Amino acid sequence: MALKKIIIYMPAFNEQDTIYKVLKSVPKMYDGFDEVELLVVNDGSIDKTEEEAINAGAKVISHNHNQGVGKAFQTAVNYALTHHAQVLVSIDADGQFDVNQIIEMITPITEKLADFCTGIRFQQGKPENMPKVKYWGNNLVSHIVSFVSKTKIQDASCGFRAYNRDCLYNLNLQGDFTYTHETILDLLHKNYKISQIPVIVSYFDGRISRVANNILKYGFKTSTIIFKCLKDYKPLQFFLYIALFIFGLAIFSGGFVLLHWINNNSITPYKSIGIISLALTGMSLLLTVYALMADMLGRIRDNQEKILYFQKKTYFENNK
Known part of the structure; x- marks a missing residue:
């Protein structure tokens, strides 16, 4: 023993x-x-x-x-x-x-x-x-x-x-x-x-x-x-939370510009804020894609760690 x-x-x-x-x-x-x-x-x-x-x-x-x-x-x-x-x-x-x-x-x-x-x-x-x-x-x-x-x-x-x-x-x-x-x-x-x-x-x-x-x-x-x-x-949650935060900023700034357009039939002088809102929307969509990719890579990482676990166990147990 x-x-x-x-x-x-x-x-x-x-x-x-x-x-x-x-x-x-x-x-x-x-x-x-x-x-x-x-x-x-x-x-x-x-x-x-x-x-x-x-x-x-x-x-x-x-x-x-x-x-x-x-x-x-x-x-x-x-x-x-x-x-x-x-x-x-x-x-x-x-x-x-x-x-x-x-x-x-x-x-x-x-x-x-x-x-x-x-x-x-x-x-x-x-x-x-x-x-x-x-x-x-x-x-x-x-x-x-x-x-x-x-x-x-x-x-x-x-x-x-x-x-x-x-x-x-x-x-x-x-x-x-x-x-x-x-x-x-x-x-x-x-x-x-x-x-x-x-x-x-x-x-x-x-x-x-x-x-x-x-x-x-x-x-x-x-x-x-x-x-x-x-x-x-937690890659999916990590990137999704960031994406949702940025999308929230986009909705807030875009909503402000939209209300100004409805009331004044023009987005001037807030055109730049509208452009920023569109950019933030695109960024949030991109981060959502990153979240899905990171989730996939996270599952690959978990599988690699399982393989490494068995390799280490075999190596150390066989070298007594």
Whole structure:
């Protein structure tokens, strides 16, 4: 019988002060698993992060420069599949999360109640020392992800998560900056079951987030990822909504010109508005055609992802 292996993964960028202690505090045994491996993806650190992680007994994969937590996660997923892990847990290397809650994160997976789990940091409201603007931004993103996925997501940005092996086969991510929102949207789109677990989090006063150190930059980049996911997973609705909005502008401006013509038997001096209205009508029709084409391409994409899933599964299962 094959060993049941769990990999505890941490992305790290200049975490020399905390990573050794965090790694050493991770429980080394879990019911149902014969092997526990610690994995650190050293994302271009310029301090002693790699050395500290190795000293703590972790396997370290180093990027030659900082590529972002999204790219680090993709590296971890590939490693977990290559080394035949049944469960991959991701947790931060800075000690914000309680490593003893890993068991709570993996229990719904081992009991077949969920395919992947994500933490909820806001069960009791805003955590102490968390900036209000960041708390507000996280809630906004969670509402957007909930709208797109049609599933109530309470904390779409939490990096404390667990995935079963089948989820890892089916993840095909595009974002380098972050992965948290894209993984939820991707896996829910593919009908995987999610479990959301309240977790304890500590925000250290004065500490700067590696991902959200600039709220405007973070908001722009995460919005771009969600925007792309909406386009990819709901292409028909995406382009139709835009087409309907533009058609509404055309009707409004065209109706104004029409009323002026009925009352004055002339469209002067609003001829340009009439021309714009016709152009907007044409644009909305063109976008409707795009919507139908995008829907067709979306179905082709879904079929390609299914083929890729079986190819990856066959490849990794046959290379044990």
